[in-house]
Amino acid sequence: MKRELPIAALRSACEYKELFDLSRISTMRVGGLARYFFKPVSKEELCRLLDILDEVGYPYKLIGGASNTLFCDDVYEGAVISTRGLGSISREGSSFLCEAGVSLASLLSYAAGCGYGGAEQLWHIPGTLGGAVAGNAGAHGLEVFDVLEGVYIRRGLDGRCVELSPELLEPSYRTTKIKCGADITVLGATVGLDFSNAEDILRQKRKFAQMRAKTQPIGEPSLGSVFKRSDGVSAAFYIDKLGLKGYRVGGAAISDKHAGFIVAERGASPKDVLRLIAIIKEKVHDAFGIGLECEIDIVGGADVLFDRTEK
Ligand SMILES: Cc1cc2nc3c(=O)[nH]c(=O)nc-3n(C[C@H](O)[C@H](O)[C@H](O)COP(=O)(O)OP(=O)(O)OC[C@H]3O[C@@H](n4cnc5c(N)ncnc54)[C@H](O)[C@@H]3O)c2cc1C
Structure with a gap:
């Protein structure tokens, strides 16, 4: 049975677009249309939206940078929710607290500005921290879970938002519980980096960029x-x-x-x-x-x- 979207309730929760062309946000520049497209601007707005969708059982798909997702149907009959509006980063010592929509490049660039590094391998992976956590992204021998200290999630099961120890998401090579279908939304994560020298960070960043440019x-x-x-x-x-x-x-x-x-x-x-x-x-x-x-x-x-x- 086709489920209807509770438009009136959603209108107050978050702005949306109808029949949104997903090729506009895909790094491959292909994709069908999304029946509804949402871009919440805060964790609270995202959670309110998810609460409503879960309550009526309306299908949805979370998306960060859409650099690892292929939408194949002419129309995705559900709600596509972009986390790109969740972009805050702050620091407590060597720990960087980021919302899910922060790109890996922005996080590492911000950290480098504070004198912290050690994860330059991840710099040029396109997409968001939320997407990287969901798929345990990695490059040049480093995976995102190697530098995660905590993950802040919303559980679809009961709508509760909790802080988790990263290993509870069962990361392994390019996958986690989330990628395997667990109903979990990453709202944010804490990344731990090392105090570093700005020149070293830049040198490492350049080295990995050159390696990519040669082979990709x-x-x-x-x-x-x-x-x-x-x-x-x-x-x-x-x-x-x-x-x-x-x-x-x-x-x-x-x-x-x-x-x-x-x-x-x-x-x-x-x-x-x-x-x-x-x-x-x-x-x-x-x-x-x-x-x-x-x-x-x-x-x-x-x-x-x-x-x-x-x-
Ligand atoms: C040129 C290029 C180079 C790349 N190089 C690498 C590489 O070296 N290493 C690597 O690992 N990958 C690489 N990738 C793939 C991709 O960039 C990574 O997998 C990236 O981490 C995906 O992030 P995203 O935000 O774009 O995820 P999306 O494509 O938006 O989403 C990926 C998956 O994560 C889920 N998801 C997204 N956000 C959340 C959230 N907040 N909560 C729950 N689930 C969520 C989505 O539902 C989807 O299942 C590359 C891609 C390109 C285009």
Whole structure:
């Protein structure tokens, strides 16, 4: 049964847009429409909104920088909620208290300004702290959970907001309880950094930026690495071995620079991306017997997947 949104109650809770084009916020610049799009400006506003949606059982999807999420349906029949309006950062000694919508770059840049660093590996990961916590983002041997001291969450179960010790979110390689479907919203987190020298921080930041620029299609619309490593071997290794760099479906192509990235050209649709993902999985499975698992979060797209299994 189609659930209706309690518009009157929501109007007082948070501003919203209808039929919002999600390609506008995706780092891949693809996506369908969201039936409703909300951008709360405080934790209180976000929680009030979630309380209302939970009460009526209306579906919603949290989004930070949308740098790891692919919305596949023409219309997502629910509410997409951006945390980008939750952007405050403060400091208590070496601990940085951030709201979920703060980008990793803003957090690390703020901390560097206070003379703290040690997590420069994470600087160039696009997206928000909330998204990084949900997926345990990481790079160059450091994961976000390595520097987390606490996480402030709202539990969907009872709507309560509590501070958690990070390990309770069960982080492992590019995943947590949240990414595995637990009904938890990250409202904010505390990140612990080391007292550092400004020049060292800058040098490290530059080093990691150069490493990325050498190996990744920076500046092209993408969602980063599409697949997780499999038994420690990158998906790019298998895809490259099959000579698939440059292989395309519609406007979606496997990057010539990094076989684990799919880049979108003008006019690409999320379904092109999804079809390409399905083809890559099939080819890698047929050739190596490896079942690649997606690192990106795919929302919807059942029609494409169903279409393939029917053939
Ligand atoms: C060029 C490029 C390079 C990248 N390099 C890396 C890299 O080196 N390492 C890496 O790990 N990733 C990398 N990524 C992927 C991506 O940037 C990270 O996964 C990032 O942490 C996602 O953050 P986000 O805010 O964009 O998340 P989104 O895409 O907005 O969301 C991701 C998931 O988290 C959930 N979520 C978001 N916010 C919250 C919240 N507040 N509470 C609960 N759930 C939430 C969403 O529902 C979704 O399931 C890269 C992406 C690009 C485009």
